[in-house]
Amino acid sequence: MKTRITELLGCQYPIIQGGMAWVAEHTLAAAVSNAGGIGLIAGGSAPIDYLREQIRLCKEKTDKPFGVNIMLMSPNAEDLAQLCIDEKVAVVTTGAGNPGKFIPAWKEAGIKVIPVIPSVALAKRMERAGADAVVAEGTESGGHIGENTTMCLVPQVVDALEIPVIAAGGIADGRGIAASFMLGAEGVQIGTRFLASEECQIHPTFKELVVKAKDTDSVVTGRYTGHPCRNIKTKFAKMLANGEKDGSLTPEQFEEVTLGSLRKAVQDGNVEEGSFLCGAIAGMINDIKPCEAIVKELMEQAERLIKN
Ligand code: TUI
16 A cells, blocks of 8 residues: 555555554564554653664664654653654654654754644644644544544545645554545554554553453543543543542642653553553454554555455
């Protein structure tokens, strides 16, 4: 399936792995790139030395293109942005903010720049700022989210832009990819499906929560802090959601109890205090497989559907 995205990024399939903070490290990124997609390493709020090492390890594991996600709320986003230039990373995606000020330097360095955006207005600004493509991310996604749905957002972004659009949020099988293409997208970004992959290095408890999740097992917390996040509905997430609703948890207390909660979920599998960020499509995911098998199955199903 050749699109402007496969051409732009020099990959076999128009599938980009989500840049999941604390989750997306070099083993996962290299596996997705070796499977023909574009793997991503998450900068998150990691120290610069950690990200440099991850990039170098990824280069050892794959000779295919891969990328780095810069989380713009990170206090060291500036340093990580420069590191991508120094390490000659092929692709940069961004999240949780406006990357406008970094785009000229990335473009100068020959990096393909793909901001993740939750609205048409920001998509247009990114095109004007020189982005090569955008990821239009619906509220079905895991982690930090906007309000609009994939079904509504993607066609509106496609209509508003000349550059290619990648759909994200709620896509975990070939039907989701085919549907995204019908909406005008030329690629997909997939996160949650890769949580349940063999190469993903998260705690086994996290994978088990994804595989066991039903359609109603995701919840958005933290709307009142200005950083809404979609999580798996654990006891901890329900406590946060209830505390937000009934006022028993102030925004300050919310920030306090969620500090370090991504690490507690990903590294420790701590269901009492961890935030298991995950998309609303988790209910459809029932097995853990190698990335190569996931990508192959996704593309075979999508190509069959589109041909019909
Ligand atoms: O960024 C994500 N998903 C994420 S980032 C993350 S780590 C985190 N940690 C603490 C608080 C918040 C996040 C976990 N998941 N997805 C892409 C995305 N970007 N979703 C929404 C946005 C976004 C929101 C506002 C992008 C731009 C934006 O612009 C505001 C502005 O400055 O105009």
